[in-house]
Amino acid sequence: MAVIARRGSQRWGVRGAVLGLGALWWWAVLRLVAVPEAGVLEAAVAAGGWGLSVLPVHCVPKRRARGVVGAGRWRRVLRAGGEGAAGVKSGGV
Numbered sequence: 858m859a860v861i862a863r864r865g866s867q868r869w870g871v872r873g874a875v876l877g878l879g880a881l882w883w884w885a886v887l888r889l890v891a892v893p894e895a896g897v898l899e900a901a902v903a904a905g906g907w908g909l910s911v912l913p914v915h916c917v918p919k920r921r922a923r924g925v926v927g928a929g930r931w932r933r934v935l936r937a938g939g940e941g942a943a944g945v946k947s948g949g950v
Contacts, residue, residue, distance in 0.1 A: 882906035 885902035889895045 878906070 881902060885899040885906070888899045889903055
């Protein structure tokens with residue numbers, strides 16, 4: 858039972874941190890828009906939050922992705938002298 862309680866508290870800790878950082882970002886953006894005296898701190902927080910949103914946070918390891926091409930496929934094609942999947946030479950006419 859203690860393990861369940863501990864996991865639940867960790868989950869809420871992460872959610873709380875995400876909500877807190879999101880609120881801080883919105884505060885900075887709204888202050889930049891609404892207050893003419895907004896300064897470097899607000900701009901840095903807004904730019905940093907935007908930069909984090911650009912990161913691909915929903916990536917999965919290549920082994921777990923659906924439709925992934927095998928790791929050695931291109932290596933085998935290049936070693937075969939540029940032959941395609943059907944055994945036809947690629948390149949010139």
